[in-house]
Amino acid sequence: MQNQDGAVADREKESAVSIPISEVDDWANFADDDIMQQQSAIHAEEAKKIPFVGDKEPLSMLAAEYESGSPILLEKIKVLDQQYAAIRRTRGDGNCFFRSFMFSYLEHILESQDRAEVDRIKGNVEECRKTLQSLGHTDFTFEDFFSLFLEQLECVLQGNEDSISQDELILRSRDQSISDYGEWFGWLVVMFFRFVTSGEIRKRSEFFEPFILGLTNATVEQFCKSSVEPMGEESDHVHITALSDALGVPIRVVYLDRSSCDIGGVSVNHHDFLPTSGDKSNAKGGGTVPVKPFITLLYRPGHYDILYPK
Amino acid sequence: MKASRARLFKEYKEVQREKTADPDIQLVCDDSNIFKWTALIKGPSETPYEGGVFQLAFAVPEQYPLQPPQVRFLTKIFHPNVHFKTGEICLDILKNAWSPAWTLQSVCRAIIALMAHPEPDSPLNCDSGNLLRSGDMRGFQSMARMYTRLAAMPKKG
Numbered sequence: 123m124q125n126q127d128g129a130v131a132d133r134e135k136e137s138a139v140s141i142p143i144s145e146v147d148d149w150a151n152f153a154d155d156d157i158m159q160q161q162s163a164i165h166a167e168e169a170k171k172i173p174f175v176g177d178k179e180p181l182s183m184l185a186a187e188y189e190s191g192s193p194i195l196l197e198k199i200k201v202l203d204q205q206y207a208a209i210r211r212t213r214g215d216g217n218c219f220f221r222s223f224m225f226s227y228l229e230h231i232l233e234s235q236d237r238a239e240v241d242r243i244k245g246n247v248e249e250c251r252k253t254l255q256s257l258g259h260t261d262f263t264f265e266d267f268f269s270l271f272l273e274q275l276e277c278v279l280q281g282n283e284d285s286i287s288q289d290e291l292i293l294r295s296r297d298q299s300i301s302d303y304g305e306w307f308g309w310l311v312v313m314f315f316r317f318v319t320s321g322e323i324r325k326r327s328e329f330f331e332p333f334i335l336g337l338t339n340a341t342v343e344q345f346c347k348s349s350v351e352p353m354g355e356e357s358d359h360v361h362i363t364a365l366s367d368a369l370g371v372p373i374r375v376v377y378l379d380r381s382s383c384d385i386g387g388v389s390v391n392h393h394d395f396l397p398t399s400g401d402k403s404n405a406k407g408g409g410t411v412p413v414k415p416f417i418t419l420l421y422r423p424g425h426y427d428i429l430y431p432k
Numbered sequence: 433m434k435a436s437r438a439r440l441f442k443e444y445k446e447v448q449r450e451k452t453a454d455p456d457i458q459l460v461c462d463d464s465n466i467f468k469w470t471a472l473i474k475g476p477s478e479t480p481y482e483g484g485v486f487q488l489a490f491a492v493p494e495q496y497p498l499q500p501p502q503v504r505f506l507t508k509i510f511h512p513n514v515h516f517k518t519g520e521i522c523l524d525i526l527k528n529a530w531s532p533a534w535t536l537q538s539v540c541r542a543i544i545a546l547m548a549h550p551e552p553d554s555p556l557n558c559d560s561g562n563l564l565r566s567g568d569m570r571g572f573q574s575m576a577r578m579y580t581r582l583a584a585m586p587k588k589g
Contacts, residue, residue, distance in 0.1 A: 158527060262442035263497070263533050266435065306435070309498050313532055320533075348524075351531035353498070 165215065174308050175225050175295040176211035178430065184209055194380050197388040202376070202420075202429075209420060210428040216354035219361065219419070219426045220315040221308060225295050226417045226428050227371065232278040232288055234416075240275050246370045247272060253321040253368075267314035274311065309353065316353075319361050320346040322368035333360050356424070359395075366395040372415035376429060378422045436496040440466045443535055450537075457540045467492040470506070471540050475584065476548040480576035481509070484584030488543065489519075490536060497532035500525070503539060508583035510576045512550045512561035521546070522556045 181203045188195045210225070212218045231240060247268065254264055274294075277286045286294070293299040294307045323330045327342040334345045337358060349355045366373050376392040394415055418429040444466065447459050455474075462468035469490035475481025487506040493499045503526060505519035513522040523546055525534055534542075555561025563572040 259533065260446065260535065262439065262446065263535060266439065267532070306495070306498065313498070316531070317533070347531075348529055351533050352529045353531070354528070 172211055172213045173296045174213050174215075174221055175292060178208040178210050180208055181206060192380055194388065195378065198378055198390050201388060201390050202378070205432060206376075206418075206429045207432045208430040210430070212427055214425050216356045217308075217312045219357035220312045220365075221295070222419050222426045222428045223315065223365065223371075223373070223417060224308075224311050225291070226419070228274055228278050228291055228295075229288065230416050231275065232280075232286075232291060235280060237279065240279060243369055243371065244272065244275065246368065247318075250318045250321055250368055253325045254317060257321060257324055259317075259321075264314075264317045267310055267317055270307075270310050271314045312353065315365060316351055318368045319364045320350040322364040323350065323360065326364075326367075330360060330364065333363075357426075362395050367397045370397045371417065372396045372413050374415040374418045375421050375426075376418060378420055436492065436494055437466060439497055440492060443537070446535075447537060454537070454541070456544060457537065459536055459540060467494075467496075469501075469536055471536070473540055473544055475580060476544055479548050480573045481511075481547050481580050481584070484580040485586075486547075486584050488540065490539075492536075497534075500527070500530035500534070501536060501539065502526075503543070508579055509547075510557065510560050510579040511547060512552045512555040512557055512564060513546055515556040516560075520556060522551075522554055 181199060185196060185199045185203075188199065210222075212221045212225070230236075251264075251268055255261065273284075276282055277284050278291065279285065290299065297306065297308045299307060323334075323346055324342060331342055334340065334342055337360065338345060338349070340348065345360075350361060362373060362375065365371075373395040374392055375395065376390060378390065381391070396413065396415075418431060420427045420429045440461075444461050447461075456476075457474075458472040460470050460472075462470075469492065471488040471490065473486050473488060475484040475486060485507075486509060489504055489506050491502040493501070503521055505514055505521065507519075508516075509519075510516065514520070515522075521543065523542060525531075525539065525542055550560075550564060552561040552564035560572065560575070563569075563575070
């Protein structure tokens with residue numbers, strides 16, 4: 123567009139390059155594009171503070187954050203400290219749940235070398251592909267994201283030509299890898315999870331509809347278009363349930379908030395999202411296998427980080 | 433970026449293959465630059481845009497499809513969500529609600545849907561938005577139809 127002839131294109135060109143303060147004062151020139159530019163500038167500023175995926179930190183670092191804060195939270199962190207060895211923070215850019223899940227899952231495979239689990243999840247990914255096709259998605263809109271995730275599964279398994287170390291996994295997750303994906307790796311994998319989540323919700327729309335109505339006024343279709351598929355839209359229990367079910371991966375979420383419901387002593391609540399088998403008749407009970415989740419996330423209102431059990 | 437080029441090429445092939453699938457949309461890629469596209473869309477029936485053919489210009493960023501294409505009307509149109517001078521379009525999927533699940537073709541469909549269902553509460557063209565918001569359907573329709581005749585219909589004689 124910017125190479126078009128004419129005054130209009132020239133003006134656009136100027137405003138697209140940077141946002142001089144003088145132009146911001148002139149609201150007539152302050153178009154949507156400028157707002158988007160400004161938003162991405164703010165995001166870039168945030169980006170300097172916390173990488174997409176941080177380093178492992180002891181829970182004392184978490185306690186330090188609340189030193190002058192709520193005593194209930196400090197008590198709860200003490201309880202957490204007995205069960206969990208470390209926390210790994212993720213950036214609060216609306217993709218934190220998916221990014222935490224991505225890193226935690228790939229790191230688990232890298233450490234466990236659990237080939238059976240890789241084979242199992244590949245089957246689920248294939249199901250997700252069929253789901254999206256049956257929902258009318260054109261293959262090329264999602265296939266790149268799917269193949270990238272499948273490639274990563276091979277990469278974290280050792281002994282292949284393109285096997286990677288944990289350091290490289292961290293670099294990729296921070297979009298700092300010098301591999302082909304470079305600065306887009308994290309975004310692409312997050313997008314894979316968003317496609318999977320959206321497909322699962324729409325495939326089982328009858329099951330998810332009441333939960334979605336509880337969150338917004340939207341229909342299932344609108345919810346997926348506005349709150350699941352776009353980047354940076356935050357995740358709720360609906361997203362977590364759908365992703366866990368679709369990929370067959372159990373997820374434990376530990377809640378760190380001010381609630382103190384227990385009499386005599388503070389305890390920390392958690393909820394296990396246990397995948398139901400693909401058959402929707404099993405959506406309520408019956409289909410769940412009692413497994414211990416190997417992915418544990420710490421939820422503080424509005425944000426997810428990764429927790430490491432002792 | 434390689435990925436955006438590959439994706440656009442797939443879209444190009446799809447457009448060639450499905451040329452007749454949607455008679456209301458004619459999407460064409462620039463001969464020398466796969467990041468530049470234009471589209472001709474038909475004004476939806478039972479709207480003041482009926483009978484008009486509107487030209488859209490697409491500029492696709494290198495981060496496509498992680499980032500949305502920039503789209504604007506090249507044909508003058510009187511619509512609450514289209515800037516009267518620049519042709520800029522106010523549509524959520526072209527901004528923060530974008531996702532790679534959209535294609536250039538489905539963006540065209542979304543724009544046709546926007547033509548049929550204006551959102552007067554988030555206007556880029558305030559005159560047009562105010563007519564609708566004040567309930568002056570007749571005023572809005574006659575203005576919109578006039579510009580459709582002037583700008584979007586082939587001149588006769």
